[in-house]
Amino acid sequence: MGIYKLREDFTFAYVSPVWCRLNNIKEQDVLDHPHLAINIIHPDDQDYFLQKNIETLIQKSSFNETTRFIINNQIRWMRIQSKPHQDDQGKWFWFGTITDITEQKQAEIEFQQTKDQLQNVISSLTEVLWSISVPNFKVIYVSPSVEKIYGIPLKEWMEDYTLWSQFIHPEDQGIVDVIWQNMETKGYSQTEYRIVTHEGEIKWVSSKAKYVQNEQGIIIRIDGIVTDITENQLIKIALAESEARLKNLIDYLPGVAYQCLNDEDYTAIFISDEIERLTGYKTEDFITNQISLQAIIHPDYRNNVRKQINQFLEEKKCFEIQYIITTIDNQELWVYEKGRGVYDRNAQLKHIEGLIFDITKQKNTETELQNINQQLIRKEQMLS
Structure with a gap:
């Protein structure tokens, strides 16, 4: 962590050896030529960085920004923080620190990229992935495909976890008790039943759910997946009916x-x-x-x-x-x-x-x- 003292006129009163090493600038050079500290800021970040500095000087406020630097032809992420002070003559200066957070930032970027890729994959799925917390039963996540299967906006699902049971076909409502009984006795459930969508369309779905425990063995959430199996189920029904007709014919x-x-x-x-x-x-x-x-x-x-x-x-x-x-x-x-x-x-x-x-x-x-x-x-x- 490098330490510096910056005057109100953008000149440096002090820079620590670590500050010099992080920025690859000699102490006397930056004290004589403060613009050297600006020159190493990434061109795309310079205007914004200077604007935030001016606002800080005018408002006599603290400064806290993360900015890209180009040092030895490499991009480095720096976190710069400072607070305003007054000396005995009433002159303002900012005493601050600079920290190289490149590794952390790269990890954050990679994590965000992975998260975005995962979200793209999930968004492309036709299945509905969902997760709710236990014991307060708050919706943690529902994938966007829920809108296609049920015909209800994602926002409504996020606000009410009981919606899934409200869409079950009246003749299949008994499956709710079966699901909870399976969850309590086995820790998971796998069922198939009919739903009636918001538009009144009847669909068949496969529903899988399981309890998730923490390291202490305490149940903390329920994760699940719902798959539209209407097409396959209708084929099965048609085959069963066809087999029944064929059996009747054979029996005669x-x-x-x-x-x-x-x-x-x-x-x-x-x-x-x-x-x-x-x-x-x-x-x-x-x-x-x-x-x-x-x-x-x-x-x-x-x-x-x-x-x-x-x-x-x-x-x-x-x-x-x-x-x-x-x-x-x-x-x-x-x-x-x-x-x-x-x-x-x-x-x-x-x-x-x-x-x-x-x-x-x-x-x-x-x-x-x-x-x-x-x-x-x-x-x-x-x-x-």
Whole structure:
């Protein structure tokens, strides 16, 4: 810290050795030529610095400014502080200090740059980041994207932390209790619910929140993030409705719909409930691999069924085959299966899908007709 004494006419009465070292000016030079102290001030700061000095002299007030200096071709930040005094003759002078705060200032500038960059990133996010203090529940921060999701000015959110619950859809209001229960029991909450915006638009949001503790383990705030998941949620709803309609359609099919891997067991990926009526085995028995589609094929037909299916898959054609299966109570049934391979973009087989129909009655009828036909043939031969 350098020390100086400045007269009312802008001449120096004293400068300390540290002042000289900080400014790279010899003591006698600045005492003889006070303008040298002005010359080292950054050109962009000189006018302002001189104006503040003049105001200080006129008002006989204290001086406290941070200014850039150019010393040895390097920019240095200096804090200059002084207070007015009068000597025995009533003449005014300012006794002050100069401190090099370059490192501190650079750190402040870097911090501000980082803060600005972070703010730019946050401002570009579609998610709402928020933070409230505990236990007084004052809003510390809400990101600007809150206006886009809820349609309410940021200022209103900063003034009332309860706004989030006021926008929850009437049918989803019970989620408030769920959130607070999760916070108290787990320390965090993750939920999805509907909101009604200021314009009356219904949106789906994902809400995450957690308690933040200090070093003593005391909860000091709640941090959270709200994400607009309307588009994804509507897709999920549409898919669920589509799957429900497809399931209803499959349930009315007279046969078994399935998807399976082309492995040793024809492991089931999906199989309709009709499989229970056909075989006696439950759907979940196939999904959990307690029984397989391969296992219900009669042993006499297994090799031939696999051979036929593989041949059609290699040719990437649909297949139609007939064979006998064995049910849970060891009954033998004839089935007709129609299926195809499902391939990825690289023409690699993903799985097989198809339908299986019970044709036992049809086969029995065919057998009876064949027997009758053979009997007629024998009678004709006897009469001739």
